[in-house]
Amino acid sequence: MSQDFIARVNFNEQGLVPAIAQQWDTHEVLMMAWMDASALERTLATGEATYYSRSRGEQWVKGLTSGNRQFVREVRIDCDGDTLLLLVDQTGGACHTGDRTCFDAISLTIAGQ
């Protein structure tokens, strides 16, 4: 089941796919990070989000050091298979800064819309 699902993902030339994490009930977009096939497999097997750090070149389990764990309820694949949407239940802040989401700091409002 998981293997069939993973086979539908179009990983990029680095073997990675961007994964957007959204809080399942409030619908906040929490963060975006990358997964390789193995991180996705681990996420599906454990129910906790596992990502791949491009800078460190290794997998990381969300919340393993911070305690702000991210439980994954559902994974969706977009129409061309190259982006994932994770519906999650995030404990505490999703951002390494402690903010609830990674998008809380800098914003620009466009006038007239």
Added chain:
Amino acid sequence: MSQDFIARVNFNEQGLVPAIAQQWDTHEVLMMAWMDASALERTLATGEATYYSRSRGEQWVKGLTSGNRQFVREVRIDCDGDTLLLLVDQTGGACHTGDRTCFDAISLTIAGQ
């Protein structure tokens, strides 16, 4: 103002940044696409989402051919500057398939969460 904002974005080695589009009121995650600095500048200037197609190597204005226009109310930059979140007002379906979102087709529920 726009230039200061754009200067805070960390574009990747191809000069691109992923942009997540979220319906501002229902909070649906609609799609993810890429922008170069010029597409972001055009988005901020016009208030309509302009992306960069990696396959075609050119900018495209969302909805220009389909009529399903995407009006941008706010742009947020994430904590490390390498992902954008657009709060938009999407006319009709955001997906080229006609679906409301690009994440409507394939999903896997993780048991026990």
